[in-house]
Amino acid sequence: MIARQIAGKDLQLVFRNRRVMAVFVAVVLVMLGAVLIGAERTASFDRERGSALAADREVWLGQGARNPHSAAHFSRYAFKPLPALASFDPGTVDYAGLAVWMEAHRRNPATFRYAESAGASSTFESLSPAWVLQALVPLLIALALFPSYAGEREDGTLRQLLGTGVTAGAVFAGKLLAALRLLLLILLPLVALSVLAVMATDVDTHQPDPLLRTLCLVAVYGLYLLSFCLVAIGVSALSPHRRSAAIALFAFWFVFVVLVPRLAGDLALARTPQPDATEIANSLGEIGMAFWDSEELRESARQRAMDEYGVATVEDLPIDYAAYELQFSEEYADPLYAKVYRELNGVHAAQERTLSTLSIISPTLAVARLSAGLAGTDRAHHLAFTEEAELHRQEIIKQMNDDMMLNAGDAGYSYQSDPAFWEEIADFHGSLPPLSRFAGRYLWDVIALLAWLGAAFLFARTAVARAGDMERVR
Amino acid sequence: MTTILMKLEWLRLRRSLASRLVFAVALLSSLYAVWSGLHWKQAYLAGQALHETQIEERMQGWRTALADIESGKAESTPYDARPMDVRQAASHEPGELTHLAIGYRDIMPSRLTLGAWRNEISMVERYEFDNPLILSLGRFDFAFFLIVVLPVLMIALSFDVVASDLTSGRARLVLSNAVSLRQVIYARLLLRNGLLCGLVLLVLLVGFLFAEAAASEYLLWTGVCMSYMVFWFALIFCLVAASRQAEAVAARLLACWLVLIFAIPAVVDSAVQALNPPPSKLAHLSVARIAEAEAARQTAALTEGFLADHPDLSVGDEEVPGYYRGTFLANERVREYTAPTVADFRAAAEAREAGLSALQYLSPALLAQRALYRLAQADAAASRHFLDSAGTRLAEISELVGPAVISRNRISLQEYDQITPFDPETLPVGAGAVTGMAYLLALSLLLALASLRAGRNSI
Numbered sequence A: 001m002i003a004r005q006i007a008g009k010d011l012q013l014v015f016r017n018r019r020v021m022a023v024f025v026a027v028v029l030v031m032l033g034a035v036l037i038g039a040e041r042t043a044s045f046d047r048e049r050g051s052a053l054a055a056d057r058e059v060w061l062g063q064g065a066r067n068p069h070s071a072a073h074f075s076r077y078a079f080k081p082l083p084a085l086a087s088f089d090p091g092t093v094d095y096a097g098l099a100v101w102m103e104a105h106r107r108n109p110a111t112f113r114y115a116e117s118a119g120a121s122s123t124f125e126s127l128s129p130a131w132v133l134q135a136l137v138p139l140l141i142a143l144a145l146f147p148s149y150a151g152e153r154e155d156g157t158l159r160q161l162l163g164t165g166v167t168a169g170a171v172f173a174g175k176l177l178a179a180l181r182l183l184l185l186i187l188l189p190l191v192a193l194s195v196l197a198v199m200a201t202d203v204d205t206h207q208p209d210p211l212l213r214t215l216c217l218v219a220v221y222g223l224y225l226l227s228f229c230l231v232a233i234g235v236s237a238l239s240p241h242r243r244s245a246a247i248a249l250f251a252f253w254f255v256f257v258v259l260v261p262r263l264a265g266d267l268a269l270a271r272t273p274q275p276d277a278t279e280i281a282n283s284l285g286e287i288g289m290a291f292w293d294s295e296e297l298r299e300s301a302r303q304r305a306m307d308e309y310g311v312a313t314v315e316d317l318p319i320d321y322a323a324y325e326l327q328f329s330e331e332y333a334d335p336l337y338a339k340v341y342r343e344l345n346g347v348h349a350a351q352e353r354t355l356s357t358l359s360i361i362s363p364t365l366a367v368a369r370l371s372a373g374l375a376g377t378d379r380a381h382h383l384a385f386t387e388e389a390e391l392h393r394q395e396i397i398k399q400m401n402d403d404m405m406l407n408a409g410d411a412g413y414s415y416q417s418d419p420a421f422w423e424e425i426a427d428f429h430g431s432l433p434p435l436s437r438f439a440g441r442y443l444w445d446v447i448a449l450l451a452w453l454g455a456a457f458l459f460a461r462t463a464v465a466r467a468g469d470m471e472r473v474r
Numbered sequence B: 001m002t003t004i005l006m007k008l009e010w011l012r013l014r015r016s017l018a019s020r021l022v023f024a025v026a027l028l029s030s031l032y033a034v035w036s037g038l039h040w041k042q043a044y045l046a047g048q049a050l051h052e053t054q055i056e057e058r059m060q061g062w063r064t065a066l067a068d069i070e071s072g073k074a075e076s077t078p079y080d081a082r083p084m085d086v087r088q089a090a091s092h093e094p095g096e097l098t099h100l101a102i103g104y105r106d107i108m109p110s111r112l113t114l115g116a117w118r119n120e121i122s123m124v125e126r127y128e129f130d131n132p133l134i135l136s137l138g139r140f141d142f143a144f145f146l147i148v149v150l151p152v153l154m155i156a157l158s159f160d161v162v163a164s165d166l167t168s169g170r171a172r173l174v175l176s177n178a179v180s181l182r183q184v185i186y187a188r189l190l191l192r193n194g195l196l197c198g199l200v201l202l203v204l205l206v207g208f209l210f211a212e213a214a215a216s217e218y219l220l221w222t223g224v225c226m227s228y229m230v231f232w233f234a235l236i237f238c239l240v241a242a243s244r245q246a247e248a249v250a251a252r253l254l255a256c257w258l259v260l261i262f263a264i265p266a267v268v269d270s271a272v273q274a275l276n277p278p279p280s281k282l283a284h285l286s287v288a289r290i291a292e293a294e295a296a297r298q299t300a301a302l303t304e305g306f307l308a309d310h311p312d313l314s315v316g317d318e319e320v321p322g323y324y325r326g327t328f329l330a331n332e333r334v335r336e337y338t339a340p341t342v343a344d345f346r347a348a349a350e351a352r353e354a355g356l357s358a359l360q361y362l363s364p365a366l367l368a369q370r371a372l373y374r375l376a377q378a379d380a381a382a383s384r385h386f387l388d389s390a391g392t393r394l395a396e397i398s399e400l401v402g403p404a405v406i407s408r409n410r411i412s413l414q415e416y417d418q419i420t421p422f423d424p425e426t427l428p429v430g431a432g433a434v435t436g437m438a439y440l441l442a443l444s445l446l447l448a449l450a451s452l453r454a455g456r457n458s459i
Helices: A002-016 A018-061 A068-074 A114-118 A129-145 A147-155 A157-163 A168-200 A210-238 A242-271 A277-293 A295-309 A321-358 A363-375 A379-407 A419-424 A435-473 B002-015 B017-071 B132-137 B142-158 B161-168 B170-175 B181-208 B215-242 B246-275 B281-297 B299-309 B322-362 B364-375 B380-406 B413-417 B430-458
Strands: A076-079 A099-102 B087-091 B111-115
Touching (some): A002 A018, A002 A147, A002 A168, A018 A076, A018 A129, A018 A168, A018 A419, A018 B246, A018 B281, A068 A379, A068 B281, A076 A379, A099 A379, A129 A168, A129 A242, A129 A363, A147 A157, A147 A168, A147 A435, A168 A210, A168 A435, A210 A242, A210 A435, A242 A363, A242 B017, A242 B142, A242 B246, A277 A321, A295 A321, A321 A379, A321 A435, A363 A435, A379 A435, A379 B132, B002 B181, B017 B087, B017 B111, B017 B181, B017 B413, B111 B380, B142 B181, B142 B215, B142 B364, B161 B181, B161 B215, B161 B246, B181 B215, B215 B246, B215 B364, B215 B430, B246 B322, B281 B299, B299 B322, B322 B364, B322 B380, B364 B430
Antiparallel strands (some): A076 A099, B087 B111
16 A cells, blocks of 8 residues: 555656656657658568569569579579568668578578668667667666655655655565556557557568567566666665766666677677688688589589489480589588588677677667567578578579479580479568577577566665665664 | 866875776776777788788789780680689778778678679679677777767766765865866866876877878877867866756766767668668669670670671680670670669768768767768778779779670780779868867857856856
8 A cells, every 4th residue: 555655656756857758758759750760661671672572583584595504593582571570670680681692503691781771870879669668768767766765865755754664665665666657657658659660560571470579579678677677776775865876877777778788799709700701702612613623523423323313324314414413513512501601600609699698797688689589680580581592592493403404405505494494483482480489599588687687676675675774774 | 276276186086986987997998999999900901811812813823824825835725814704802991090980891891803704793792791780789999989988988077076066065165265166167177087088099099009090190080089079078067067966967968968979860860861761772683683684685686786896806716605705795784784773872872971961960979970980981981982993993894804705805914914903092081070170179169158158157
């Protein structure tokens, strides 16, 4: 009962504070802007993807009679599908490529990074609903809650309250209830805006389990912001004045929301350096040529072909041997390409492990990773796209090699496929993977976030008990 | 009296743990920023050297083969020393001061291979191997430290200079001498921020030790840094002089920091992008592929047309593979077809640049960042200029080797030796920095004048 009264009074004080209300309105307006920009951007990316896919198909089908291997060099593009939730949290979308060229002999990385042509400044964050929740709302919470205890102490009302026999625990419960109600009031319009925007975002590709993802996002941001509320209460309880509480909370925000995430990226790179692009490109180039440069490998291909078809010489083969060799070289290279990309992925995973470890220091890091993961815009989802594109590449290149192998006869490279054959080469539509595929990946971040919440609760509880003792001693 | 005030302040600073902590954070984080930038630059240069060496070695072999064929030491083959294989490395050299402001350098393409096998899309070597999450977090370079971190440290050191004197009763004691409160505030703020900024400038000098820039670049860098510091000093002085409550001063200063450093740049960026969206790269790709496909279908007709336009050409070795000329013609067609979209990209980028140039005055942080990135040649304009220059050189190489490729001949050693190393001019860096400095200093002056007025009213 008393806790409810304390909570009611605290909320009333917050609502009376014009500064807090002005900042709240400003945050809602910024959120509205971020939501509109995010929805438009995602829809526009998807429109571009749709047009590029249609153009790619048209060019492919219209290439006329052509040698299939020549067509395999020209090949097709895989365009990355974007989830509607990208309008809430673009994650790594701007920094990961949008398309993969699925050409013969090579496994290419995703190219065309939006950040290169956007011209956004790299020091400042770009506006997104996720950024508003990760960076601005904690500041709003600090602004609303810094006088929670410190204000009462400064005004002498805390002493009065404790003097009437109210326990420190009841005061804490009241403050916590006020913080929870405040959090609900802040989150409600922001979440409503975000959900509406995501629902209104027009994208072609269906994202599996959107409700689960949205609920998880709400839970993650709820826990994250609740831990800020608890820290704010604890800091306020330990501060003799409003002034010191406000400064301490700002310092906390600056270090954990601004400084640590930026330093974390640098530290991750220092601990696990990024291999040089030229060296990786060289490795990929060498793999592409490995078969053709090795007489031993070419001989084993010849032997396998003769064994398969039960003939004594290559000339006796009932197929076009050049095409057989092309497919053999692809199958030889595929696992080697996979190894290079697996190693690169290992480097990136190690970098992200450093970030995960540092998320024990800054909950913002954990929340950013979880948020992008739940939105389907993190590196894991990007990787799923590139791997799906690679499987598609292997399939369509085999189709073209098989066409030449079975139908070229003696014509070899002069053989031209019928234009109708291009219809048989499937478009890459791409799919968005379900959340369950990555569930284990985010476990550490969930643990870090829960640990933060637990630590924040203990800190607030201890700070409040200490504050109560101090007031009684005074 | 000012000297005495300064000495007193110096003593207080030495005794204050919080102040020492602020100085330690400033020293360590600025030194880390310089080290991090140097580390990045070292890796960047090593990668570039590898790329250039590979192409140089290859071209040395190509040149030797051509010399042998010309001198009759070796027989001509359809594959050796073909003009189609002439290639040149183009690297976007970092500026002397790029280690202090990495800017766009870690996301933009910087290593290209120019030659007839390539077009403006394929001339860029594969480079998208970085972790996109790390890229999205950005780098902790000196520019980030200066623009984002330093103002917070200045605020932490300054916000309570009046309030602490008033609450401790020291203000009354000091003011009983022939000195005004404004003089006290000024002296205290000047000493605190002067020492902090002096320390940062010393670290900047350490950063300069690893560069060989022109004197004017050092001066401009220092000038931009100092004028940004002066702006924050003036803003702090203005707000500290206007109120005696540390809480209010801190709240206002931090609000200014948040608005000037995060809110305005984020809104300006979003607005400029929304008003001038870049053309779709995927659409650009589609145009290039249409051109390639068309060229593949029309190789024979295009070859005939080319030869008709160059009646002086006699057809050389018929054994040279047909895909040499096919690829060359396809690349020529790609250049022709994509010219309008390339122009659109340029126009949109210029419009965005113009928008940012106009709106940068809303935020000193944005202004300083743009000036520093330009001085470090780490802005988007420097990358665009590099890519444009490389595109021009690619066209020059294609023009040189084109007739020989189509007619299945070779270029002469003399013609090959006429190809000069790729060394594009860098963009002029001074104008934006000087304007930025002048604006920041003018703003600081206005704030100082405002603080005089505010001081009269409140102190």
